[in-house]
Amino acid sequence: MLTLVNTNRMVPPIAPVGLDYVAATVRDAGFDVELIDLCLADDPKTYLADYFRRRRPSLVGLSFRNVDDCFWPSGQSFVETLIDDVRTIRGLTDAPIVLGGVGFSLFPRRLLELTGAEFGVHGDGELAVVELLRQIHGRRRWERVPGLLYRAGGTIHANPPAWPKTVSVPGHRELVDNELYFRRGGQIGVETKRGCARGCIYCADPLTKGRAFRLRPPSDVVEEVQRLVERGIDVLHLCDPEFNLPLAHAKAICDELIRRGIGRRVRWYAYLAVVPFSVELARQMRRAGCVGIDFTADSAHPALLAAYGHAHTAEDIDKAVRACRENQIAVMLDMLLGGPGESPKTVEHTIRAFQRIGPDCAGAALGVRLYPGTAVAETARREGRCSANIRRLYHGPTDLLRPTFYLSAALGDRPAALVRELIGTDERFFPPEDPQIGPAEAGGASHNYNQNKRLLDAIEVGARGAYWDILRRLPRT
Numbered sequence: 001m002l003t004l005v006n007t008n009r010m011v012p013p014i015a016p017v018g019l020d021y022v023a024a025t026v027r028d029a030g031f032d033v034e035l036i037d038l039c040l041a042d043d044p045k046t047y048l049a050d051y052f053r054r055r056r057p058s059l060v061g062l063s064f065r066n067v068d069d070c071f072w073p074s075g076q077s078f079v080e081t082l083i084d085d086v087r088t089i090r091g092l093t094d095a096p097i098v099l100g101g102v103g104f105s106l107f108p109r110r111l112l113e114l115t116g117a118e119f120g121v122h123g124d125g126e127l128a129v130v131e132l133l134r135q136i137h138g139r140r141r142w143e144r145v146p147g148l149l150y151r152a153g154g155t156i157h158a159n160p161p162a163w164p165k166t167v168s169v170p171g172h173r174e175l176v177d178n179e180l181y182f183r184r185g186g187q188i189g190v191e192t193k194r195g196c197a198r199g200c201i202y203c204a205d206p207l208t209k210g211r212a213f214r215l216r217p218p219s220d221v222v223e224e225v226q227r228l229v230e231r232g233i234d235v236l237h238l239c240d241p242e243f244n245l246p247l248a249h250a251k252a253i254c255d256e257l258i259r260r261g262i263g264r265r266v267r268w269y270a271y272l273a274v275v276p277f278s279v280e281l282a283r284q285m286r287r288a289g290c291v292g293i294d295f296t297a298d299s300a301h302p303a304l305l306a307a308y309g310h311a312h313t314a315e316d317i318d319k320a321v322r323a324c325r326e327n328q329i330a331v332m333l334d335m336l337l338g339g340p341g342e343s344p345k346t347v348e349h350t351i352r353a354f355q356r357i358g359p360d361c362a363g364a365a366l367g368v369r370l371y372p373g374t375a376v377a378e379t380a381r382r383e384g385r386c387s388a389n390i391r392r393l394y395h396g397p398t399d400l401l402r403p404t405f406y407l408s409a410a411l412g413d414r415p416a417a418l419v420r421e422l423i424g425t426d427e428r429f430f431p432p433e434d435p436q437i438g439p440a441e442a443g444g445a446s447h448n449y450n451q452n453k454r455l456l457d458a459i460e461v462g463a464r465g466a467y468w469d470i471l472r473r474l475p476r477t
């Protein structure tokens with residue numbers, strides 16, 4: 001038997017969709033699966049102790065989603081909690097432990113070393129866990145398990161990442177209490193594909209999910225959506241980093257939602273790249289149930305857009321926002337301020353351009369989280385790890401496992417204050433928190449969803465939707 005453990009306790013809670021997918025595949029392969037959901041447990045330690053007193057699984061799988069909150073001004077890391085969870089479970093059972101999840105896939109070797117777990121899976125969990133269970137009950141040929149990190153002869157071995165070309169996931173979402181997550185978290189995730197072929201300099205997706213688009217058949221995705229809707233879960237967030245890549249797949253998903261009449265019964269949100277986008281796509285998405293889009297706009301300045309590796313221009317952002325407006329789709333623009341070459345002038349350029357373009361809201365993220373293997377981390381390495389462009393809140397040597405950001409030195413000692421001043425009183429923006437003055441000063445306007453009290457309160461009294469769409473409607477304090 002396999003016991004899966006959700007270690008992500010962040011609230012508002014996000015249902016661990018990855019564990020639902022892994023569990024469904026493992027069950028279909030004939031193994032029993034149970035879940036320990038630490039996010040829903042009042043007292044995780046007692047819950048774990050009670051569970052392992054009663055059950056003796058042959059494998060315990062821990063999912064690790066968020067390495068940290070990814071926000072420079074707060075920089076909250078969750079690595080210590082993971083280490084502690086593994087230590088606790090290790091004291092309660094002899095079963096081998098396997099780690100997985102997107103957070104694990106960002107730092108597989110380091111996390112295996114730090115936690116002392118027997119195994120880890122870099123990449124997709126479904127086929128890997130099935131094969132691992134087979135090998136545990138069979139000939140222990142660890143080299144046969146896709147994406148597996150394992151210990152042998154005193155070292156850690158790593159099989160090539162598990163990125164199967166086609167993603168075939170049974171969409172019966174039975175392991176996780178999705179109804180409860182929907183009530184407490186305001187929306188439920190569904191994935192239509194994995195991987196990304198784009199070359200944005202900061203993005204971790206190609207490292208965790210692969211450099212090619214790996215598609216789920218649209219009929220599978222829509223069946224999954226239909227099942228969720230039948231359970232009363234009718235507000236969804238797509239888990240694709242960019243729904244419109246590749247464009248044909250996005251259209252096929254929309255067509256299928258429209259064809260089956262689901263578009264009228266569900267409201268969904270998605271992240272999108274600014275290009276390719278068009279009025280036609282907006283219309284089709286709206287008919288398919290889309291009510292909100294968060295575009296990866298990042299900047300409106302040509303030098304920064306080029307530095308980030310983006311294919312779009314400020315004009316494309318403008319067109320995309322207008323296409324959404326014409327189709328009653330709410331729109332958020334994500335900003336990524338502080339990348340290579342950013343200066344007070346380029347920041348001002350972007351803020352003024354976004355103000356002219358006029359989205360419903362814009363999130364001013366400040367600082368680019370550095371992950372090993374990304375082009376921007378390489379730039380930072382070349383500049384020297386002690387470069388003034390690297391910012392972090394911890395002491396000691398630079399360690400990318402801890403929240404570490406590229407934030408152009410040209411923005412001075414108080415970059416958040418600079419951005420906040422340029423935004424002024426424009427309430428369409430979620431301004432960055434200033435580490436020097438703390439979250440209170442952000443006027444309750446932070447779009448860091450970690451322990452976000454305003455969001456939690458709004459969801460409790462019935463708000464549903466993408467978090468930015470809930471937050472933008474709340475009065476500022």
Ligand code: B12
Nearest residue numbers: 018061062063066067068070100101102124125188189449
């Ligand atoms: C969609 C999304 C969101 C949506 C979620 C909507 C929803 N209802 O699900 C929203 C906008 C709410 C969101 C919020 C946040 N997010 Co987010 N999100 C994503 C995104 C794009 C997809 C996540 C997802 O569900 N994928 C689909 C599932 C199926 O994939 P998966 O979880 O990886 O699971 C697979 C494997 O990892 C593996 N696996 C999973 N568990 C296990 C367990 C075992 C034992 C094994 C072997 C394998 C395994 O198998 C699964 C199937 O193949 C990812 C980027 C990405 N592409 O992963 C970022 C990402 C996970 N988010 C991130 C962050 C930082 C956050 C926030 C913390 C931001 C913030 N401060 O507010 C919050 C956290 C919210 C929370 N409570 O946890 C970061 C984490 C990086 C980091 N530094 O830690 C990511 C990677 C984006 C990024 N590159 O910055 N997010």
